[in-house]
Amino acid sequence: MPSYDYDLFVIGAGSGGVRASRVAAAHGAKVAVAEEHRVGGTCVIRGCVPKKLLVYGAHFAEDLQDAKRFGWQVPDCLFDWPALRDNVLSEVERLEGIYNSTLVNNKVELIPERATVTGPHEVKLAGGRTVTAGIILIATGAWPDVPDCPGSEHGITSNEVFHLEALPKRIVIAGAGYIANEFAGIFHQFGSHVTLVNRTDVILRGYDEQIRDRLLQISTVKGIDFKFHAAFEKVEKLEDGSLMVHVTNHDPIPADLLLFATGRRPNTAGLGLENAGVALDDKGAVVVDADNKSTCDSIYAVGDVTNRVQLTPVAIREGHAFADTLFGNKPRRVDYDCIPSAVFSHPPLAGVGMTESQAREKYGSCKVYTSDFRAMKNVLADRHERALYKLVVHSETEVVLGIHMIGPDAPEILQAAAVAVKAGLTKQAFDDTVALHPSMAEELVLMR
Numbered sequence: 214m215p216s217y218d219y220d221l222f223v224i225g226a227g228s229g230g231v232r233a234s235r236v237a238a239a240h241g242a243k244v245a246v247a248e249e250h251r252v253g254g255t256c257v258i259r260g261c262v263p264k265k266l267l268v269y270g271a272h273f274a275e276d277l278q279d280a281k282r283f284g285w286q287v288p289d290c291l292f293d294w295p296a297l298r299d300n301v302l303s304e305v306e307r308l309e310g311i312y313n314s315t316l317v318n319n320k321v322e323l324i325p326e327r328a329t330v331t332g333p334h335e336v337k338l339a340g341g342r343t344v345t346a347g348i349i350l351i352a353t354g355a356w357p358d359v360p361d362c363p364g365s366e367h368g369i370t371s372n373e374v375f376h377l378e379a380l381p382k383r384i385v386i387a388g389a390g391y392i393a394n395e396f397a398g399i400f401h402q403f404g405s406h407v408t409l410v411n412r413t414d415v416i417l418r419g420y421d422e423q424i425r426d427r428l429l430q431i432s433t434v435k436g437i438d439f440k441f442h443a444a445f446e447k448v449e450k451l452e453d454g455s456l457m458v459h460v461t462n463h464d465p466i467p468a469d470l471l472l473f474a475t476g477r478r479p480n481t482a483g484l485g486l487e488n489a490g491v492a493l494d495d496k497g498a499v500v501v502d503a504d505n506k507s508t509c510d511s512i513y514a515v516g517d518v519t520n521r522v523q524l525t526p527v528a529i530r531e532g533h534a535f536a537d538t539l540f541g542n543k544p545r546r547v548d549y550d551c552i553p554s555a556v557f558s559h560p561p562l563a564g565v566g567m568t569e570s571q572a573r574e575k576y577g578s579c580k581v582y583t584s585d586f587r588a589m590k591n592v593l594a595d596r597h598e599r600a601l602y603k604l605v606v607h608s609e610t611e612v613v614l615g616i617h618m619i620g621p622d623a624p625e626i627l628q629a630a631a632v633a634v635k636a637g638l639t640k641q642a643f644d645d646t647v648a649l650h651p652s653m654a655e656e657l658v659l660m661r
């Protein structure tokens with residue numbers, strides 16, 4: 214048996230890498246993890262966590278307005294961006310500390326350096342050291358993909374957005390996916406004028422059409438501008454420091470900030486994977502089998518770098534299953550069926566299982582139950598936004614194939630409802646459940 218410096222060497226201490234490292238170490242493996250930026254990865258440092266805290270911060274704009282209708286005498290409040298930004302960044306630092314401690318407590322060696330692969334069992338560290346390992350795990354995540362157009366360097370990405378010196382008066386957001394819609398809501402609530410630019414007229418591809426249309430309608434009424442069929446031509450920096458964004462089919466758009474939210478590419482550039490015969494797909498993702506193994510027997514990959522489902526809970530599950538299978542003698546695979554997901558827009562939307570069009574495509578037909586309502590709180594607040602809940606049901610078996618919703622707290626409600634879809638419950642089981650009144654969630658058991 215050849216002897217290596219480590220049983221497992223993980224590249225990337227994000228959601229997938231940290232979970233895999235600590236579980237493998239708990240199973241008794243000698244583990245090291247290299248991290249070139251900050252422990253915690255995208256989710257903790259510049260993704261889900263700071264984003265959600267900004268979403269909370271942004272929501273106060275409406276809550277303070279609504280409070281007046283609930284009898285509170287609220288003076289005209291001013292928003293202090295540096296205060297929120299710095300509090301969020303401190304919280305991120307606190308969480309980073311917790312992630313660091315988790316690694317230390319589980320006896321995982323943390324190497325704060327960039328690592329590249331130099332062979333099937335060999336990794337080179339930026340400091341010059343070369344180490345060997347029985348197994349190498351690639352957990353390097355993804356990186357913002359910016360369209361190639363003259364002047365694109367004048368834009369920023371989600372990597373930089375949490376550190377802005379000041380809020381822009383006018384922001385152009387490129388893309389119409391998760392990040393674009395979440396930050397459109399955030400900046401709009403903070404008082405910026407938001408223009409969302411997309412090359413097609415489809416927002417949030419993959420979500421149920423009616424739910425997406427409702428978000429588009431609510432966002433438009435709020436004052437967010439949508440420019441569709443707009444491909445980037447060039448970005449000009451003007452003398453006063455502001456930008457002029459040129460896109461096809463529309464007049465040039467003046468802006469103080471341009472945020473690219475045009476997808477994330479698997480982070481494999483310059484990683485040296487060719488040295489070990491690791492195959493990549495056309496997007497640069499590591500090609501893996503159901504056990505996360507690449508085309509090289511000693512190299513595995515989990516999380517965004519494999520471009521399967523770019524969500525934190527999925528990266529964590531993949532990391533855990535990998536460690537249990539290889540180091541815990543507990544072989545298991547991730548089940549990708551019925552993964553719930555949410556967009557933390559204003560209002561948020563969430564879904565699990567099949568959309569109506571997916572169900573029609575697969576089964577030829579389906580039954581659809583909807584509830585289109587104004588949340589009680591919105592009625593008293595004189596806010597005209599309507600929520601929409603939707604059940605997609607199999608025509609013959611009555612099994613609930615999907616649940617899709619937009620409205621206050623939709624992600625919180627959907628997480629619980631997703632259990633029912635995953636368990637394969639029928640519409641009758643929803644009907645048999647007594648409503649919890651008064652709540653928004655009760656609509657789920659009252660649709661007839």
Ligand SMILES: Cc1cc2nc3c(=O)[nH]c(=O)nc-3n(C[C@H](O)[C@H](O)[C@H](O)COP(=O)(O)OP(=O)(O)OC[C@H]3O[C@@H](n4cnc5c(N)ncnc54)[C@H](O)[C@@H]3O)c2cc1C
Nearest residue numbers: 225227228229249254255260328353354516517523524525
């Ligand atoms: C703005 C934003 C908001 C998001 N919001 C959500 C959300 O609300 N819910 C959700 O589920 N998902 C969300 N995501 C997606 C989520 O963050 C990712 O799916 C998740 O972080 C993927 O985990 P990972 O372990 O694959 O990679 P990452 O967490 O990205 O970790 C990869 C790590 O590898 C390091 N690294 C890369 N190359 C090297 C190298 N050569 N050497 C050493 N270290 C290296 C990186 O610095 C990084 O720390 C969001 C993403 C973004 C950008």
Ligand SMILES: NC(=O)c1ccc[n+]([C@@H]2O[C@H](COP(=O)([O-])OP(=O)(O)OC[C@H]3O[C@@H](n4cnc5c(N)ncnc54)[C@H](O)[C@@H]3O)[C@@H](O)[C@H]2O)c1
Nearest residue numbers: 360388389390391392393412474475476477523555556557
């Ligand atoms: N709430 C969440 O769970 C959450 C939040 C943020 C990000 N994420 C994850 O991170 C990933 C990346 O987020 P994202 O919003 O960057 O990607 P996305 O795939 O959700 O959206 C990308 C958008 O950019 C557009 N686009 C792509 N190339 C373009 C170009 N050249 N010009 C103009 N538009 C272009 C696409 O049409 C699409 O609308 C998501 O797929 C998601 O998995 C999840």
